[in-house]
Amino acid sequence: NAGVMQNPRHLVRRRGQEARLRCSPMKGHSHVYWYRQLPEEGLKFMVYLQKENIIDESGMPKERFSAEFPKEGPSILRIQQVVRGDSAAYFCASSPAVRDRGSNEQFFGPGTRLTVL
Amino acid sequence: LAKTTQPISMDSYEGQEVNITCSHNNIATNDYITWYQQFPSQGPRFIIQGYKTKVTNEVASLFIPADRKSSTLSLPRVSLSDTAVYYCLVEGYSTLTFGKGTMLLVSP
Numbered sequence: 404n405a406g407v408m409q410n411p412r413h414l415v416r417r418r419g420q421e422a423r424l425r426c427s428p429m430k431g432h433s434h435v436y437w438y439r440q441l442p443e444e445g446l447k448f449m450v451y452l453q454k455e456n457i458i459d460e461s462g463m464p465k466e467r468f469s470a471e472f473p474k475e476g477p478s479i480l481r482i483q484q485v486v487r488g489d490s491a492a493y494f495c496a497s498s499p500a501v502r503d504r505g506s507n508e509q510f511f512g513p514g515t516r517l518t519v520l
Numbered sequence: 521l522a523k524t525t526q527p528i529s530m531d532s533y534e535g536q537e538v539n540i541t542c543s544h545n546n547i548a549t550n551d552y553i554t555w556y557q558q559f560p561s562q563g564p565r566f567i568i569q570g571y572k573t574k575v576t577n578e579v580a581s582l583f584i585p586a587d588r589k590s591s592t593l594s595l596p597r598v599s600l601s602d603t604a605v606y607y608c609l610v611e612g613y614s615t616l617t618f619g620k621g622t623m624l625l626v627s628p
Contacts (some may be wrong), residue, residue, distance in 0.1 A: 407563075437615070445607060445618035446564065494563045496616075508554075508608060511563030 405430065407497050407512035413483050415518045417418075424480040424515045428497030434458075435478040436496040436509060437470055446494060451480060485519045492516050524608045525583045538595045538621050541610030545589050549568040551610040553584060558605045558621070565607070568593070598626045 408427040416422050428435050434453055438446040451459040453471035461469065467485075474479040482489055493516075496509035525543040526564070532538045552571050556564035568575055570582040570591070581594040595602060605621040 438616075438618075443620075445620045446616075447618070448616060496563070508566045508569065511565065512563070514563050516561075 408508050409495050409512035409515050413516050419484050422482040422485050424493050426478040432462030432497035432499050434443050434498045435472050437480050438494045447517045487519045492520045524619050526608050526622045531625050535597050538598050540593045543590050544610045547588050547610050554609045555593045556607045600622050602626050
């Protein structure tokens with residue numbers, strides 16, 4: 404059973420370009436989460452999605468960032484008109500159906516390291 | 521207000537037991553306590569989770585006192601490969617909130 408897949412692993416963009424990060428959850432997982440990690444910092448939650456639905460986007464910047472998890476295919480985190488401050492590692496995690504009580508283990512991918520020149 | 525407080529760094533030697541304590545004074549009734557491990561250039565990996573008392577698995581133990589305002593992750597007989605950042609989280613449902621974690625350095 405393959406783990407969470409993310410691609411590309413490294414992405415270089417110039418200021419003003421668009422960045423598209425892809426995440427394929429573990430087989431059987433219907434919940435996807437995106438996190439951003441700056442150097443020497445912990446991960447910061449961005450968005451939580453289920454198939455075709457955004458459940459919680461409270462950590463997502465209001466402009467330039469968007470996320471989707473279509474019925475078919477991977478989840479996409481899209482950053483338009485990138486700026487240098489967007490340079491970070493972006494991690495995707497997935498989990499199976501959320502339980503009624505208790506925390507749910509999340510399985511993380513290897514991350515995409517975005518560098519904006 | 522931070523959900524959790526843990527030491528920024530800890531040093532240990534191979535073969536020793538390491539205990540990392542986390543404070544979570546404002547833990548809610550529905551919150552679970554979860555620890556993740558992160559190696560450089562990798563995503564975090566789940567280590568252990570508990571609600572109260574003691575939980576043990578093949579890699580670690582988690583001690584939670586009755587008031588649940590703190591927890592201690594215990595790593596028995598650490599090796600060099602245990603050098604990593606360890607995150608303590610308290611979460612009740614879905615999204616995870618990571619602090620800066622504890623950087624554990626294991627030396628020969």
